[in-house]
Amino acid sequence: MSATSNRRKVAAAIGIGLLTAVLAAFCAYFRVFDELESRTWDWRLRRIANEVPPDPRIKIIAIDQSSLEFAASDEVGIRWLWPRDIYEPILLFLQQAGAKAVAFDILFTESNQHVETDLNFAKVVSETLPVVSAVELSNSGIPESASTLEAFARKQQRDNSKFHLALPESTSSSFDKVTLPFPELMTASKLLGSVTGRPDSDGVFRHTSLGGRYGDVSILNLPLALAAAAGELSPEELLVLQSELEANGGKLPVRFLGGEQTFPTFSFMAVFTSFNRVQEGMLPNVPLEEFRDALVFVGMTAPGLKDLRPTPLESDFPGVEFNATVLDNVLNNRFIVRAPPWLNSLITSMLVLFVAIAVVLVKTLRVGLVGFFLLISGYVLSVFYAAHHGYWIELFVPMIAMTLALLGGLAAQYYFEGRQKSFIRGAFGHFVSPHVIDQIVADPDRLSLGGERRELTIFFSDIAGFTSVSEHLAPEELVTLLNEYLTALTNIILESGGTLDKYEGDAIIAFWNAPLEVEGHALKGVSAAISCQEKLIELKQYFQEKFKVFPATRIGLNSGTVTVGNFGSASRFDYTMIGDATNLAARLEGVNKVFGTSILISGATYKQLEGQIECRRVGDVRVVGKSEVITIYEPLTTQHDRSLIEIFHSALEHFEQQRFEQAKELFSGIAHDAVAKKYLARIEEERIQLVIGAAWEPTWNLTSK
Incomplete structure (x- = not known):
């Protein structure tokens, strides 16, 4: 799974091979199996006896x-x-x-x-x-x-x-x-x-x-x-x-x-x-x-x-x-001509080392056993060929040694696999769903912990006005609320194939497409975000009755290439991600405050949806710390009035073409929509009566996170 793990496996295999080779040399020196080796020679002799005519x-x-x-x-x-x-x-x-x-x-x-x-x-x-x-x-x-x-x-x-x-x-x-x-x-x-x-x-x-x-x-x-x-x-x-x-x-x-x-x-x-x-x-x-x-x-x-x-x-x-x-x-x-002891020992050592290393490193038991029996068959054919030409190369001790190396290699593989499975379950038990863990355990080679560049869909969520919420609750109530809130959203993320990165207070950070590849990761991520919001609406009455507050949540998603892997220490596992795409997802979560939305996604994520989830284009923004313009979209949930979306898009087009009066008229017709209300405010604040053609851009330059 990692270079260090492979080095340990190779070291263990070499140890098994050397131990088996030493044991074989000991048996050869003290002639422990001489009688059995002689029986194998008899078997060979009976099969080559009539190949050469006697001296007439x-x-x-x-x-x-x-x-x-x-x-x-x-x-x-x-x-x-x-x-x-x-x-x-x-x-x-x-x-x-x-x-x-x-x-x-x-x-x-x-x-x-x-x-x-x-x-x-x-x-x-x-x-x-x-x-x-x-x-x-x-x-x-x-x-x-x-x-x-x-x-x-x-x-x-x-x-x-x-x-x-x-x-x-x-x-x-x-x-x-x-x-x-x-x-x-x-x-x-x-x-x-x-x-x-x-x-x-x-x-x-x-x-x-x-x-x-x-x-x-x-x-x-x-x-x-x-x-x-x-x-x-x-x-x-x-x-x-x-x-x-x-x-x-x-x-x-x-x-x-x-x-x-x-x-x-x-x-x-x-x-x-x-x-x-x-x-x-x-x-x-x-x-x-x-x-x-x-x-x-x-x-x-x-x-x-x-x-x-x-x-x-x-x-x-x-x-x-x-x-x-x-x-x-x-x-x-x-x-x-009987092979000298040193040659038999050398042959045995090479064979057992090869068997031990191959069995320990092989991916599947079936491949290992097939390879072992092919090696055994090849060696038997080789000693028969040697016998045909008058050479007695030991058969019994190498066969026994290879079998011991196989068993030792299988035991080592079982040990390493057990450790690997325990590590995977312990390391990822709180990050991914049991189904994903089972997939990783079944094929650990699919997992890369050493750090790799991979495209992810990244999820950031936060409770709106959490400070105010926490002030209305006793510490015990706050802990209970957070536990229930985080559990509800985390279950949705994990069930969709996502990986929980971490909790930061009330915030949830997650991603899709690592550690295992997830087909359609953007679709799964956005679908999970919508499900989270719908789950919270479902639980709204419960939270208000129990805690007298409702944890309204903002979610930002972005798709992009980041570095993902174990960024922890030698004693602490921390499977996480690093990269600009991560920062943008975090910024988009905050941009929800500007537009009064509950979910915002980047253009990169929207493009990967390929129309499978209906979205409205909110506009172009320049977030804090970034100079490039980002187009953002809002996925539509069951709470949206889809009949107003076409009006919104028409108004947005007028706005971006500096047809402010037409934009204002259309936005005013859907003023109950939070995003439309934000555009109306901007039209008023910027005094659109300016001369048409003056330097102006429709991009929102955000100054806060």
Whole structure:
């Protein structure tokens, strides 16, 4: 409503926004809503999962339910756990197909009862394509023998040095225990890879690490080890991954490309029998070309083998498929980049500040809510767009923060509106009608209190001979008379849409067209003046019987541009007007004494009536303190004899044309009229017998107020 009020609102909005931003930063720092934020990320991932095709080089050979059933059939007769030599045909088939490398997502731990088959399997591993064997890092369990651990440490140090695969402590977690392949297989494997995975706090696998540490040696996770074994992971690329890991808080968000079997997946027994068919000179069930230049995972997908993990896409997602997804992210640089905390905090702060300021300053609640939901929708679309391009920008905390900012902004708006309404009702309660107050309260922006130039119709009234009236009454009676008199006239003014400026003793000062614009303000003002006079005539007998006096009233009205606004102090409200138009209205009230009239209006007011109220032109006057000539009019009430008005106007025309004899004759015919009587007196006083053509003007030069 005012600049000061808006500044207070903006200050309150900034305070709400900053408080909300600090609260959001606190929640982010202490990870209060991490689990819920992760759920929103899962929602986004499910909607972008199938947008990018998987790397065609990555293949999966799955020990699925059909493979277990086929192996356990009477034809084969092998139950789980399978002897290790069953994996030999797989390696030989992949070698024939020209695969680049294979990783076993299976723990081949201590040698089983088939020692000879273990040794044969290790021999095939060493003689065929590069093989990565799985190890498990943990913090509990039965430790390996000292000799095995020593052999493991030597191998890892040698491999890490040879292939530049060592991980710094800052990017790899340390573990107290390592579960290794049986010694011969560990030696035969080109590299070892960790299958240790850590879910988020809610048990869902969304992230991966680069690997882990046991003692002084580091070990890559299985997908990275497979990439390295295939020659697809350079030292420089590993350094980039380490930088990304550190930037993402020690874990890399995985971009899932789809659900189970997103990557080409072949049943273990289908590949097994394909090798046998090739050996027998028949076409394989699985074409050799499927594995040319492939990076292959061999892993378990059968539900009974319990290598299933909850992921954002599925609650039972094969672990081998998860590792294939990680490998795809490594080969194609597809890991999700999570926005750093400072960026999320900056985004949240900007959003909540915008919401708070907009809601506090908005004109209507509907506009504010529509704008809020548009902003929310825009932000959701933005984070989806970012997710599509591999960026994880926080959604949950900003949404909650924006909602809190909205609620805080609405509370502040309610508070300011309440204060504003109370101020308006308190400030204008005695100045305008309840209907006008309701209009202002409904739309406070229509109200300008800071001062503005506006055209008003101004009303001044005074009791004729008030000094004499007051002398005939006791103080208590005088107060009662004034209260009843002022109440009667004020009610008429307020009901017509006028604004009461003030009382000055028995005088009433009012105006129309402020604080709210009033269409036809001149008409309403003059109509109210006529109604006031008619109301007093109606109350004449009452006043005379009760007080023995009658408060005859004179009214002056003028329309003109003035400055209107709150001209009070910081502690006192005074909505009033200042300007020459105000002074003229006051002068016209006094001019009534000269002509014996009860209402006089200026030419400016008369012009705006556009003939809707019948008036008679009283003449031209020059009031005290003004040099310009003002034409004044008297609105006709029910007390006027309208048949005499035409005679008066004819007489006035003769007078102004210096045809004094004709004027005198006509004025004499209506001498009971106060204005006509005044003109007759002037004709006599000025001795109209002067020579026609002498310097003379019809204007009344008034010398008193």
